[in-house]
Amino acid sequence: MHAVFNFVRGPMAGIAFAVFIIGCLYQMASMWRLARKKDAVVFHYFSLFYALRSIIHWMVPFAALNMRRHPVMTGVTFVFHLCLFAVPFFLSSHAILFKESWDVSWAWLPDGIADIMTLAVMGACLFFLGRRIFLREVRYLTTVSDVLILFCVALPFFSGFWAGQQWPGFPVMTLVHMISGEILLMLIPFTRLRHMLFFPVIRGYMGSEFGAVRRARDW
């Protein structure tokens, strides 16, 4: 138990962060290089103003027409992504771990709110799973890896909630939580989760093309 804990709290956490950061940098760098070689247009037509115009329209809830057409999906997605980012950084336990390891600290969320946000993430995962099962057009597109990724996202939140509530078996769940969270972090650069990296890139490029060349809106 202690050996496992020491490993996941120490070296593995370091490895997870390293893999995540280096992996993301590698992905961005290799795409940058490939684009330089094969997609020079991306650089030539890039316009910061129109890129930001598009990105902002797609970061503000209900700012794009398709978001208004799917209000439930939009609401769930925004809550999901917000909580997905906020909870890992601003949960008190995590903030304390950062403080312990690197001696930096920031304000953290009250545990009650963090609990609700965690439940929201899990609920959203169920919602997404439901879409994948019940909506024909989504089911048609869904692959095994899509479901696995959803599971990988939900697991750290599920186990974290369990550990936080100290339900029976919580010590094991705490370790499951730590390990699954670290795995999730390492998966980001190498799975579809990298949409986190490429969202601003694609949106920015298309925004530039739509704004500067095609003089049209893209939301």
Added chain:
Amino acid sequence: MTHRPEQPYEIISDIGVEKGAEKLTPERIREVIRRYLEEEGGARLRVYADTCVHCGLCSDACHFFLSNDREPRFSPAGKVKQALLPILRKKGDVSADFIKRATEIAFTECNLCRRCVMYCPFGIDVAYLMLFVRRLSHKLGVVPQYIQDTAHSHAATMNQMWVREDEWIDTLHWQEEEAREEIPNLRIPLEKEGAEIFYSVIGPEPKFRAQLIYQAAVIMNVAGQDWTMPATPGWDNSDMCMYTGDEEMVARLKKKHFETAMRLKTKRIVMGECGHAFRSVHDVGNRFLGWKMAPVPVTHAIEFYSELFQSRKLRVKRKYDIPVTLHDPCNVVRGGGLHELARYVIHETCSRFVEMHPNREHNYCCGAGGGVINCGPPYTHKRVVGSRVKAEQLAEAAAKGARVVIAPCHNCHGGLEDIIKHYGLDLEVKFLGDIVYASIDKEG
């Protein structure tokens, strides 16, 4: 509620696709695909293909999807899944039957209208991905016969419709003669060096719609424009090669076109009401030639008419009083932002205007664009069936009183006419130029 077709999809026989596929071997397919991916498969391809999270939110953008009872295989991401992803996943180990199917999807089930780009949260360019498949089909020699024929015409004659040089000149003379009955001193100036404007049209205008050249000549003369048309190849601004994936030909065509403008020392190119040609001249062809924007300024007819009204060079004698509605063509609206100018011209020339919904950037495609109508009769049925939402949208505008639908684009014309006929709508399709011609004061 759930509609399941008896067959997975309609079996369509196309000689260009069939004969092309017969010549393929697994080795050749693999070799061509691997070389193609190596040479041209860049960051956009990879990022688009790898970032899509299969959320399905693009579906509602696509008229094919909406019109086919939300059949999933017609959704933009569904088409990428069928036509492109297996090629990437299997690194070229796909069968000739797969290539046939992928060709049909990329050429006839997607109008490259880019509406889905506006619905995808990431802005993934499905049109780019479909064009990537089309270029592969081109490299493999599996292309629908009708559109390949127009590409051949481009290659041989530098115009889309096998119009010979003497026929072209003859057509212009003929239209000049006709128009002189209306405006006695009217000219269609050929080869006038140093003219302000090079007026360019698409191949089908001299071939089938010569009255459009007549009308343009009247508008030019009434507005007192210093204009010319070339007597040599290079007059055609259309570009079906852009849609068959023949990028080398795109570059040749646009080079010829721009060089003709430069040879005539014209200050700009004004083009007739064509959407895909505008895409080619404004956005695509210039890139293949290494120009960020067109080397000679390009003005689409919509922009040109609005200029003429704004500067009072054209005056309206009697407003067009049949209620009109406007179809926003993808290539000049999503691709050129001309929607407000089009409305301005309509406001100037028409007394009653009914707005279609959705409109502007969100308008539904006519179903004909992106070279789909050019793939010819084998696909007409599928195309009009895939345009049911367009028919519903048109019917709604008709119910609000519209009798004429203005479509400032040739392909849209063809597409809308087929839709109107198939669904029995009480609408007539007109060009913006038809309305301008009918409403202006020709005495000057």
Added chain:
Amino acid sequence: MKKFKILPYAALFSVFLLAGTMAAFAQENIEIVHDAAFENQTRPPVAFAHDAHNEKAGIDDCGECHHAYADGEKQMGDDSVGMECSQCHYGKPGQGVADLIRAYHLQCAGCHGERKAGPVLCGECHRRR
């Protein structure tokens, strides 16, 4: 198929074992780790049986936990018994109570981790009632 049937029993057994240890622990004479600087407690206070802990851990020297520092050097043979931890471990501007929490965690869980004995997980110390 047989292999799979063992799992639920194993799980049940671990749960009982766990509940057993928890019950045993709860019966000890409980003291609570206290520091005046903890005004609003985020987590439940930590039960700490001082004498039993030191006996089990074999700690004789008070200064091992109640350490005393001077000029950044740990003073051997000296201790800080009677002082509250927050008297030293509270202060970096803007960091406030986080400093104190850090000191406690490194002191307790840090040692447990090193010695591979004693609780290290959040819920093992900050037990909900």
